[in-house]
Amino acid sequence: MAAARLAQQLDALGADAEVTLYGGEPEAPYNRALIADVLTGRHRPADLALPVGAARLRTGSEVVALDTAGRTLALADGDRARYDDLVLATGANPVLPPLRGLFAADGSWRTGLHALRSLADCARLAADAATAHRAVVIGGGVLGVSAARALAALGLPVEIVHQGPHLLERHLDEGAAHAVRQALAGLGVETYPANRARALDGEDRVAGVFLATGHRLDADLVVLACGVRPRTGLAHSAGLPVGRGIQVDDTLACAPGTYAIGDCAEHRGVVHGLAAPAWDQADLLARRLSGADPDARWTGTRTLARLTAGPLEYAAFGVGEAPADADVLCLGDATRGTYRRLVLRGDRLLGGALVGDLATAGTLSRAWLEGRPAGPDPLSLLVAPPAHPARTAR
Template structure:
């Protein structure tokens, strides 16, 4: 049978998900498929753009369908080609660069675009956005925003909806003062009522975001770049960049020019077909069905399934009847579930409500005739799965309303999961139902990791991972398997850390290539090389055979690479104490090498940002200061407070101890970065209690040693390991803990995760009480490590490789 030609305009989440559904129904045997997409990439998860902007995920990690997927499925992708016209009579799509694609069936999946309000000063005279004005909708938008933030101090987000708050979260990562400007009286008006919006505002402000409500922006200030905003009341706000997130508009221009019926979106029937042309379908945010336009992913997945059923003939009776909109998500780390209406609209409406503002918890249900018609859960979403199910299925609710909000006398989890309907969605981001997860288990998958990879459940915003895990465990009868690779120290060598260490020591493997040759069948995995190099340096000290290609670029050139390809240079400043001579040398280097940004770091050091790769050796020589190791998975620095010399509260000499710590542990390789601090009294001005390892002076000339603290994206007060009497004991016990951590932590596992996983009681027993009789060995290994220290910036005088600091390699003719 001759295949039909299927062309899809649009390469976004809804469209490509529809193609996946078509392939799952045997579509590859029916169609030759061609896709035109504006962006030069495969399909990626737009829900995670804020994760890319805030740095918690790399852009490569959010791709749902990389370019290889299209090739593997026989799909022709015109990436970076905008469709220009649909010629219905000749059944052709024309695109940029002279592309012409005939079709038998056409799917329009053009999505939506950010709405830019008619604000004075948004655009330059030529019509382009003023420098400093951005929208937040694509990977390219993320890159442009990240590039522009360099050297900027503050940003404003116009729009307090979901996308606006996600943009604000991302902007905070760049150290900017972030303002959210919202025209309404409360945030997220589509999902929240005024009470929930007020609680969310308080939470955001506690996170450092400044919220401006009831503010209508009339002008973006600045002649040739953004300098601020002017509001309708005449007030102004200084800012260096503006992100507009004022809603979206369906992309319907192509359909309009093709003569298709368009209102708010492209009109479709219950089969997702346009009423004007039975050969043309439409799906996603560009579509209007029964008067509704949907922006959440769950309805779009439902549309894609119906379209696939109909176009392939798999189920000609399949129909789309619209969607009841419910969602469960995270907003700046705050758990939220919302469904239906947010305020009563009928005199029969009954409200069930619970409010605990201090804890950021709010629950509100709107019940009509014994059925749920609306709900908001903020902070505590433990009842979300049950309530979303009740809302979606319109099931009668129990008379005991309190049980709707709290698990009072609740049935066991097993009973609850058994009663969950098979079609109930567990992962809204990727449209994965309980039935999908159960089917995956029945197909032979038994581990959470492999089931998530196969179904994509839990790989969107992440809010559903707990429920996904519960459903998988239930479907496996409590016998879910641990994915073996989850215990591997690095993915390319199938051994846990103890097994890997034992094999390396027994076989005397001193290089990364030797490990791959002996323990991985000779197959090298590039992603595993940095972890192996780190482990080998820990095990062999100066006997490690250094293969520079096994190191990450930061470790090869001893500087932190920046997004423009330049490097950050941070010299060692022990205890944060410097001198006039050092400052003069730093200033001379800044002038001599035209360093664009000089910044004080949180670790009490000075960061020179924007140094060219080829200038690194000269910069190090002129500084004449040791490396601060701000680029490696290693000991970084030790902060200190003023201590006893000047502070009237000081109980211990924190500066002297910090300098000793820095000299002792400098440059030490560790599974993940280590940040230390000393505090001269329990006031903790240097934040020693929330560092990986900290020492705090207490009464009687003693020092508390704290371990496993964190104060970044993860916040944790460290546990007290022990109390000692002297600086020497501090160094000994700190070193013993660090060595135990080096030997037993997973690669990239910070101390806060390690301490929580192993337990402070176990660590204290081993490190302080020597319960396993290994204290002397740990001390000896630490001694070997400290004696093997070498300042890597000495490579300024003797490079490790001829091309170590060359930006471009010479051409050999």
């Protein structure tokens, strides 16, 4: 995604450069943020394709080695290519949890076990889901929640096993997570927070999930959603600086003529792992490389977590749990399943969440992203004026 945006922007800015995109997947670059909607059938897989400007596409051509001194790269099929500038946008891989029974005897994933990161994953999962009876999703983060909702939309009973104290603890406080849990329950998804999956049960095919508590959940379909980790192997082998991600400076460079953007990049110790910063990094690098703004610098960004999974929606930013000296403004409505919360110090926004009622998501997200104060009436960030004046007046 970051690579497609970069290529599109280089073209839009009239960069005098020949751009080639190499990728191991068979598809042209696509919008990974929409994969759960492919699973539900809302999008056709081919519809996720992203614009890439005038770039040449080399799909199914995984880059397996780099020679950054000689400025050449090697492809899986043995081909080599020269380059002047190299941008690594290798993204991230699913994290494999320490779980017994993940692999079959031949070392491949057990039948019925899935990840949901690529269109190929999605196609396999959809095919399997068509005949499966019960699903368990291991991991209650963004990916886990959206995968669970998508499987539920296909008519499967779904259970989420989540190790953290509550769902989405990286983004949400306990109250917000509870609202999400209730909403999921309404869609046919049960959630077991503070539970660790210990092992998979079954012979050839997955038959269940053993929890650390000793309980066993019946399941012939299991989705691993335990987070992602930057794909840094290629960079590491090439001797580029790698911490959690590929370490870049404020020019997004990790070595002369070598850059990294998106989920694989680590900047000032931060790996964003979200689509919006990846897009912004791509735009900035395009301005640098095209000459439109050769001095542009990346100094980090605020981020906002946003999930839309059918009827389940939330927005969250900043801290989840409130520091002791902070003020908390909270509106919960169990009947309507909504939960809205702001964490403030003085009139400075520290964090916030909207679950179920996103009417102020735009105002709130702009205020957060631009670092504006909450203003004298912070409640206005949680409660929108009626959106349809004329209709109510009718």
